[in-house]
Amino acid sequence: MTKAIRRPARIDVEGARLGEALEFLRLIWALDHNLQSRSKRMQATIGLTGPQRLVIRIVSQYPGILAGELAGVLHLHPSTLTGILERLEGRRLLVRRTDERDRRRAAFEVTRLGKRLDVPSVGTIEACVARALAGFPRAKLEATREVLAMLTDELSAGGDRKDAMRPSSRRGRSSP
Numbered sequence: 001m002t003k004a005i006r007r008p009a010r011i012d013v014e015g016a017r018l019g020e021a022l023e024f025l026r027l028i029w030a031l032d033h034n035l036q037s038r039s040k041r042m043q044a045t046i047g048l049t050g051p052q053r054l055v056i057r058i059v060s061q062y063p064g065i066l067a068g069e070l071a072g073v074l075h076l077h078p079s080t081l082t083g084i085l086e087r088l089e090g091r092r093l094l095v096r097r098t099d100e101r102d103r104r105r106a107a108f109e110v111t112r113l114g115k116r117l118d119v120p121s122v123g124t125i126e127a128c129v130a131r132a133l134a135g136f137p138r139a140k141l142e143a144t145r146e147v148l149a150m151l152t153d154e155l156s157a158g159g160d161r162k163d164a165m166r167p168s169s170r171r172g173r174s175s176p
Contacts, residue, residue, distance in 0.1 A: 060118040
């Protein structure tokens with residue numbers, strides 16, 4: 001005979017105490033979910049996903065940017081970027097040109113049609129982020145960037161570090 005699990009009658013979802021690491025993860029996953037949802041809505045309303053629009057915006061600012069440079073700016077693996085670039089080329093929003101110095105590399109420019117989409121637009125992820133950041137003091141934004149960069153570095157290390165679960169005084173961190 002199995003024992004019944006005793007659980008609280010109700011859990012306060014917003015007030016649940018999970019600890020610092022799990023609280024950050026909860027917020028990051030909520031952010032990721034909302035980014036994905038907004039991206040799908042953007043596809044339906046303006047015809048571009050969030051990542052596609054970001055590529056259009058960056059290539060517009062840096063005409064002739066190389067695919068490898070663009071991947072670096074976006075912090076994406078080049079193979080991930082390839083699909084985005086191919087879809088944008090297929091829709092004639094970007095044009096690929098062979099790099100004159102190294103014919104193995106591709107440089108990109110936004111087409112006239114693509115430039116029509118390179119404007120501030122209500123309902124985009126970019127507009128939501130701009131509104132959210134508008135009232136934040138510079139010091140808080142910098143601190144947030146530092147935390148996000150540190151988390152990105154930790155995650156890109158893949159947890160391979162031997163001290164990954166040990167308390168560390170490095171960078172003023174405490175145990176996760």
